[in-house]
Amino acid sequence: MNYEEHFNQSAELRSKHWKSIGNLHSDVITHLINPSFMGGPEWPSTRQAFVMIDTPSGTILSSDGLSDPYNDFDTNPDNQGYNGVGCEFYIECNENLGSFDQIKSSWQFSVVYQAAQLAAGNPNIASIIEEHTYVSTELYHCTVPDSFLNEHGRVGVLLGLHSKQVPAELELSLETIRLVNVTLLTPEELAYITEKGSEARMEIARKLEALPDAGKSFLERKSVV
Template structure:
């Protein structure tokens, strides 16, 4: 966790740790990435970060990244990745008709680096942005999902809140 003057950044821990896979081949940087989410201090209402729905977002995204194993390749190919999560205690305004919360993962943000160095080499830093239900539907209904994610990422970063995950904000639908 990183506390800034007006926000908190929750960062995964361990996705880039070295490990040996099933073939006993040493992978020096694990999954080659870590994930983070930034939200205003008000989103935590003074409660411990670990008790927040935002912490659950990072936990679940981390589990998905670890399970998939090649999110870095999807990001290189498509520029961003989206997923729907079953969160505990998510704000109802963020849940779609299936009671899931959408997120968008992209590399870097205006105030966050796209990568950082480790003793084993460079590791990508993926920014997770919580989506409004209409934004998740925009991606789901698009013929070119990769382009819709890129357009949405650009529209979100152009907003005043940028990459911050905020429960109650107007949906940003690119035209």
């Protein structure tokens, strides 16, 4: 298959996957002007989009394009074995986020958007998550309440938690990719990980996965440390 065929098949497989979980919106969130044209990170096929899935227990927002085949697939043998960076990033909410415009302006979208942009700038992200299982990081420009920001104005997230409704992997046309959960951390949890390192990150991950709403991000969640 050529680039276009792999692109279409991968898109169909992602859509089929999300439709098996909930109601996939026909609209996608994208840009009028691609940020990569203005110095932002370039996505594999240059297409940057996000999809919305309504489920009985809330809304899922996911990147849609990080696992597209690379746009030089037909001419670059080095990229012919990969579905992009090998990941898509999603955030689970315990509420229905409402209309398309409400979703675009939500703090949840700002968090998953910044996580996806971080991944687009780091094509080794899949291997990093595979090696460490859980990855914690800080994101800029997220519209969370100030109480979730650290002293540098950044918000902490944990990547890779197991979800109760989203499988961890999805087979696409070229390879099996990771579906990476993005979980909002409290400032206390972020500070604990920053101070104590990998053991603290694993401890918090275990505690979060033991919660009834494991994998979901919401502002009312109490800190586990």
